[in-house]
Amino acid sequence: MPSPRPPLAKAVALKSLELAVRFWPEESRHWGQALLAETHEIAQPLDALFWVLGGATVFLRSHLSHLFMLLKLPPGRTTAPLPTGNSGPRFPHNSRLVTAIVLLAISALLLLPSGREATRIVSSSWNDFNATRSDVRVVERLAAKAEQDRDARQLAFLSQCEPDPDLSEKFANRAVALDPTLFWIYASRFRRPETHVNREGLRRLQESDPDNAYVHILAAEAAMTPDFIRLPAAPDKLAARIGPIDASPSHEYWPEWYRQMEQALHASHYDSYSQRHRELSREGWLKTPEVPFSLVVYSFWSPFLPNLGQIKRYVDKKISEAQEEAAAGHSQQAEQTLQDVALFGQRMTDGGHTDFEQLGAFEVARRGQEALRNFYIQSGRQDEARAAAARLQQIEMAKEDWRNKGIARGQSTWGVFRKRAVLVQWTACFALMIAALTLLSLVLLEFRTIPWRRFRRANWLACRLADFGPPAILVLASAFLYAYRPFALAVETYRSTVAYNADAPDLIWQLGPLGLAHPSIRYLFQPSGQAALWLLFTIALSVCAAAIVIRAIWHHVAHARHA
């Protein structure tokens, strides 16, 4: 006669405990079975349910104690007894607990804000400071928040960071709509990328700051853009900033280019907005430190530098025009033209804050002043010639002074940081390599995918890596953070500066050397390198899967034969 069906509560209790017994740790499963057997004897369904609830706590305790036992054993070992003799596989000396503690210490070290920033900046340098897709997503998320908060300056900062020209333009438009004094933001994305010119932005720039020579120089560049885009892409970022110096404006675009340069010559001041750009980058980064460093670098590089070659070409043209005027007997006009050129150079020297602008400005001022001095000498005006010569000497001295202070300071900063950068890159590289090997060893040991008895040497190597890998990574991670300290300090100083300081060392000179990572490291972060890595990973996984399947089939066949 079949036994009567138990009440629902008891049936649930029995089923739950049966399920728990199935997942009970091997070494204490008989206690689960004991609890289950007793449940059958309990007449009251509610009592049975409470009994099983108590059983659930025993189940949890058994798992905890099992886990603790596993933690006390080395990676790869289970609670099952070891085979006698020397036939079994080798295991590491350190327990899982020790390994886990060391790995946790490494994670804590690298996950602290300073460690996180160091890893972010250095890994970004391996990708040549290029933005990844996830970087861009961060900017878009921040832009949505800035839009919600109606934060014009933050939108302007994100416009400087955003590599996509259309999105950048959208952020810039919103920023200017919210705060019209931010009109200069249009200059930051002029020809970024090289073939892109935001003509509407340029128009608004000209409207807002018509007396700025820099704006007219940008307009002259825009007039020549078809010539630019026919040229091969600039080989590096620096060349992209300066533009192709030897490109000469073709006849077709000449009148507009010349008209704009004429307006630049007569404009009352020169301001490339570089101070405002830097201040905005600093402020934005300080406000949202989560902005990926690749995009902060993008923001640093965003101010467009005028094409110095074209400015020199224009100045030479003006000087030759003045010489022609002088030859034609129009001395007054010639003098005026040369004075305009010299003043233009002077205005650029006063208003240009970057090294490249200074370089061009001194050259323009020197050429103008030299031509003026020669003109006075030829005209027999000795006093004016002497005054022009004195001004020329002043310009030469200022240029030399700037070369000694600015360039030399930049070069020495670069040299100091270059040495540290080598240390940072090598420690990071070694730490990564050892981490990858250690992780592989731990995975192979834990999942027992390899019949270690047949691969004794590999077994020995995996055990050594599992024992010494984590402490080695800890030492290398500490060395990495120690070597990175000057860079962290430079970033901190940059962020904490209240106002822009032209005399402070440029952050690009300090962090730039990090970009000189070994080509093999950079290769790993390029798309082709990552594709190769994924291919290797897929092959390794496939080999592991095939090995498991073949092993299972082999065992099955051997078992069938034995039976």
Add this chain to the structure above:
Amino acid sequence: MGLRLRISRQTLNLLEALLLQPSSWHHGYVLSQTTGLASGTLYPILMRLEKSGWLETRWEDTPAPGRPPRHLYRLSGNGREWAREELRAAQEIKFWKPAQGKV
């Protein structure tokens, strides 16, 4: 004495219950009812006692039809002596008092 045990009042209650009929085998549910301990408290104590050599366990030879065999428990020879000692000591320091009369 076997391995050192953390003797709580619940453990002393269980030892007392096991000592009532020291040579007989006891069922878990019966022990739970005698001592008033819930399964979540009783079984960890039983597990500890077994591990320390105080307790003998075995499976029922002839289970009821359609039911799994039950687990049975009794104190080992040494376990009985140690248990009596512990109960006496606990009584002396007034940490515990017997529920079932003098052991």
